[in-house]
Amino acid sequence: NAGVTQTPKFRVLKTGQSMTLLCAQDMNHEYMYWYRQDPGMGLRLIHYSVGEGTTAKGEVPDGYNVSRLKKQNFLLGLESAAPSQTSVYFCASKGAFFGQGTRLTVV
Amino acid sequence: EDQVTQSPEALRLQEGESSSLNCSYTVSGLRGLFWYRQDPGKGPEFLFTLYSAGEEKEKERLKATLTKKESFLHITAPKPEDSATYLCAVQAAGGSNYKLTFGKGTLLTVNP
Numbered sequence: 638n639a640g641v642t643q644t645p646k647f648r649v650l651k652t653g654q655s656m657t658l659l660c661a662q663d664m665n666h667e668y669m670y671w672y673r674q675d676p677g678m679g680l681r682l683i684h685y686s687v688g689e690g691t692t693a694k695g696e697v698p699d700g701y702n703v704s705r706l707k708k709q710n711f712l713l714g715l716e717s718a719a720p721s722q723t724s725v726y727f728c729a730s731k732g733a734f735f736g737q738g739t740r741l742t743v744v
Numbered sequence: 745e746d747q748v749t750q751s752p753e754a755l756r757l758q759e760g761e762s763s764s765l766n767c768s769y770t771v772s773g774l775r776g777l778f779w780y781r782q783d784p785g786k787g788p789e790f791l792f793t794l795y796s797a798g799e800e801k802e803k804e805r806l807k808a809t810l811t812k813k814e815s816f817l818h819i820t821a822p823k824p825e826d827s828a829t830y831l832c833a834v835q836a837a838g839g840s841n842y843k844l845t846f847g848k849g850t851l852l853t854v855n856p
Contacts, residue, residue: 679831679849680831733778735789
């Protein structure tokens with residue numbers, strides 16, 4: 638039972654590049670979330686999903702897109718990466734279960 | 745707008761020195777209050793959920809309590825392995841998104 642798995646764990650992007658972060662959960666949860674964590678800012682909600690095929694904006698959605706084509710997967714996309722998107726990204730399911738994070742640096 | 749304030753920002757204790765962390769919240773109806781532990785380079789690890797004022801939950805040296813305005817995480821006789829950042833979050837009642845609003849955390853250091 639893996640719980641919540643995020644890939645990749647680390648990534649360095651150049652400004653303007655795009656990438657997709659993958660979150661997979663094996664607990665059959667409906668609710669999934671993407672957060673970013675920055676020093677002094679705490680965890681901030683980017684986007685969330687209340688079920689397969691649904692997505693909604695959170696507190697800081699600009700510059701990100703998401704998709705939930707399958708119940709177990711929640712994808713976070715960066716269309717054109719900016720240095721301000723340098724952060725640690727966490728996926729969570731049902732609010733209580735977090736992945737180990739993706740550390741993203743945009744140069 | 746839901747708000748969560750944690751204090752202190754950082755706390756340094758000697759091994760065995762009991763203390764409490766505070767989480768004050770403002771929410772339009774509380775569905776649940778969550779406590780997490782986060783170690784450096786790791787994701788938050790779920791500790792407790794409290795649902796109503798007066799509720800208490802315990803796990804090893806940790807005890808969480810809840811009032812209508814705040815929650816406390818009491819740490820009894822802490823050990824160095826309790827060193828971590830402790831996060832508090834609230835989930836508002838109503839709606840269907842179950843999203844959480846987090847505080848900025850308390851960094852706890854326990855010295856041997």
